Amino acid sequence: VLEDLEMPLAKREVETLFQEQPETGNQYLEDALLRSYLKTHLPPKVLEEVNQDLERFGNRLLTKIKPLGWECELNPPVFRQYDAWGQRVDQIVTCSAWRRMKEIAAEEGLIAEAYERRYSSWSRLHQAVKLYLFSSFSGGFSCPLAMTDGAAKVIESLGFPVSLKSAFDHLTSRDPKKFWTSGQWMTERRGGSDVANGTETVARKQPDGTYRLYGFKWFTSAADSDVTLTLARVADAEGKWPQGSSGLSLFFLKVRDEEGKLNSIQVQRLKDKLGTRQMATAELWLDGAKAELISAEGRGVASISNMLNITRIHNVICAVASMRRMISLSREYARRRVAFGKCLKDHPLHMQTIARMEVQTRGAFLLFMEIVRLLGLVETNMASEQDQLLLRLLIPVAKLYTGKQASAVVVEAMESFGGQGYMEDTGLPVIVRDTLVLSIWEGTTNILSLDVLRSLTKSQGQVMAVFLSAVQKKLELASSTMKLEPAVKQMRDAISSLVQFTRAAGSKGAATMELAARDFSYTLARTYAGALLIEHAARPDASSTDISAARRWCNQELCPVATELENSSYEAEEALMDHALVYEG
Numbered sequence: 001v002l003e004d005l006e007m008p009l010a011k012r013e014v015e016t017l018f019q020e021q022p023e024t025g026n027q028y029l030e031d032a033l034l035r036s037y038l039k040t041h042l043p044p045k046v047l048e049e050v051n052q053d054l055e056r057f058g059n060r061l062l063t064k065i066k067p068l069g070w071e072c073e074l075n076p077p078v079f080r081q082y083d084a085w086g087q088r089v090d091q092i093v094t095c096s097a098w099r100r101m102k103e104i105a106a107e108e109g110l111i112a113e114a115y116e117r118r119y120s121s122w123s124r125l126h127q128a129v130k131l132y133l134f135s136s137f138s139g140g141f142s143c144p145l146a147m148t149d150g151a152a153k154v155i156e157s158l159g160f161p162v163s164l165k166s167a168f169d170h171l172t173s174r175d176p177k178k179f180w181t182s183g184q185w186m187t188e189r190r191g192g193s194d195v196a197n198g199t200e201t202v203a204r205k206q207p208d209g210t211y212r213l214y215g216f217k218w219f220t221s222a223a224d225s226d227v228t229l230t231l232a233r234v235a236d237a238e239g240k241w242p243q244g245s246s247g248l249s250l251f252f253l254k255v256r257d258e259e260g261k262l263n264s265i266q267v268q269r270l271k272d273k274l275g276t277r278q279m280a281t282a283e284l285w286l287d288g289a290k291a292e293l294i295s296a297e298g299r300g301v302a303s304i305s306n307m308l309n310i311t312r313i314h315n316v317i318c319a320v321a322s323m324r325r326m327i328s329l330s331r332e333y334a335r336r337r338v339a340f341g342k343c344l345k346d347h348p349l350h351m352q353t354i355a356r357m358e359v360q361t362r363g364a365f366l367l368f369m370e371i372v373r374l375l376g377l378v379e380t381n382m383a384s385e386q387d388q389l390l391l392r393l394l395i396p397v398a399k400l401y402t403g404k405q406a407s408a409v410v411v412e413a414m415e416s417f418g419g420q421g422y423m424e425d426t427g428l429p430v431i432v433r434d435t436l437v438l439s440i441w442e443g444t445t446n447i448l449s450l451d452v453l454r455s456l457t458k459s460q461g462q463v464m465a466v467f468l469s470a471v472q473k474k475l476e477l478a479s480s481t482m483k484l485e486p487a488v489k490q491m492r493d494a495i496s497s498l499v500q501f502t503r504a505a506g507s508k509g510a511a512t513m514e515l516a517a518r519d520f521s522y523t524l525a526r527t528y529a530g531a532l533l534i535e536h537a538a539r540p541d542a543s544s545t546d547i548s549a550a551r552r553w554c555n556q557e558l559c560p561v562a563t564e565l566e567n568s569s570y571e572a573e574e575a576l577m578d579h580a581l582v583y584e585g
């Protein structure tokens, strides 16, 4: 008996005291906000069908797709430059799970759904919700899907030129054998933000009307894709080419020919990345790649903007999905893990930490829904001019803000697992790493803040009036909900500060606006998300958590940009001081 109680018992105890892995169920069924949003907004017939599809898809994700996603993480692509006999082959070898993801994407209509438009303006939202559910289990396949959607959008916006009709069919196909994915090759060594000055690739016209491209593309993600869109400068008869933005044109090319041979492209190497390691990002030499000019000469940037605006929306989708996934896991873990004699969920400070992340995620989620709702209207010719302006403004606002939110939330959520959060084989660090890129690619935070200013300038300020009127309308809906009064008041105060800021900043000139651009964009994001949370909380069947989320969001400082202007933070001396602070010593 003694023997049994001493050594062996201690060992047995240790062996059985495993930490329980957090298990989550069907992501669709567990997402209360998503379901209440769909219930509120979708017409009943559409809701019935979409609901069924999402529940089915949620099960497929859990049972079939999630393991494939993990397989992609464990088997990242490898680059094979030469074959056994010394022949250069430049092969990017992907794993079978990655290739299976491509088939699943087609079967599920992850691109097709948006272009078939069987639910009219709600088709885009249906597609976006599927992508949102797919994102965290996709093993990085969300990335090629974003660019594929962007390429389809460019073809649509060009009016389906005959030469691109077949490509469009492939990009939007539900047939796994036919489905193509696209890349987006914009970044060159001299610059990814400043594309106008960074692009050195030259296009030489061929007698058959096609072009040959010569240049070096420094970042090309999902380099195993079938086709791509890229920018180059068309050389004239004397072999000269124009500089700057108006010298850039947009090209379409197939990456390989029918036999699988690269289209006069050499793969220099694969990038060694912090995250998104499931997906191949390559450096490519274009050594006469055959391509088709698809924009008017010199209209490359404007044309590829149609792609950028779609891929930036995908970025928002992935940002919200990462936050949602980490919170799902974290709240589940808190029900199992015991510390100081009780479950983590029973420690109020721990719950406060997760609740704060939840409020962030709710605001981001509603921004995401608003954008895809507006996009759906635009795509089915149901959008007013105001809707179009609002969408143009909200895309960069949401991309830059949710990218930053997601980076902060996933790091906080990692900590909520204690040491386990830092362990590679829990899969949690993968989510953290993959999220951190969201504020870099598809336009950094600063570049998108400047894009916000671009949208203001282009509309001659009209977009601000549209923004404010949309916010006011949402607040009016809440005027009869007593519990929302404090939040509505905070929002009204924030709006008047914002109006004051725009008036005052307007008279100060472009340099001030440039310095204020990031704070201004954050303010727009916080204000709009606040209005959306209030609108959602003002529904007749809103829950107490809807109301609390709206109130908590509005309790944050909604309009720091106005205070900063009063503090002269955007004056030239302050810019000099920024420089001095950074370069002291």
Ligand code: UCC
Pocket: 142, 143, 146, 147, 184, 185, 186, 187, 192, 193, 194, 195, 196, 221, 245, 246, 301, 302, 303, 305, 306, 308, 309, 311, 312, 314, 315, 318, 441, 442, 443, 444, 447, 451, 454, 458
């Ligand atoms: O990073 C990349 C892929 C990563 C992998 C896939 C991720 C998928 C998503 C997540 C899922 C997991 S691809 C590379 C991304 N690169 C960028 O985002 C570039 C960042 N830089 C910019 O955005 C800059 O602002 C530029 C390049 C657009 C600036 O170019 P310019 O030429 O200096 O700008 P301009 O002269 O102001 O604009 C030229 C024209 C104007 O139209 P017009 O001539 O009619 O007045 C602009 O109004 O382009 C128009 N334009 C736009 N239109 C510029 N930006 C936009 C816009 N966003 N929307 C509409």
Ligand code: FAD
Pocket: 184, 185, 186, 187, 190, 191, 192, 193, 194, 219, 220, 221, 222, 273, 276, 281, 437, 440, 441, 442, 443, 444, 445, 446, 447
């Ligand atoms: P830079 O432009 O040099 O920027 C450096 C810093 O300066 C940034 O913080 C930026 O915000 C800031 N900055 C620059 N200009 C200004 C300004 N005017 N005002 C204020 N601040 C400014 N590109 C593709 O084309 N295709 C791809 O498939 C692709 N895949 C990628 C995959 C990964 C994993 C990563 C990390 C990048 C990928 N990129 C791709 C490149 C990406 O789009 C660029 O890295 C990004 O646009 C930034 O460009 P850059 O690296 O040249 O940075």
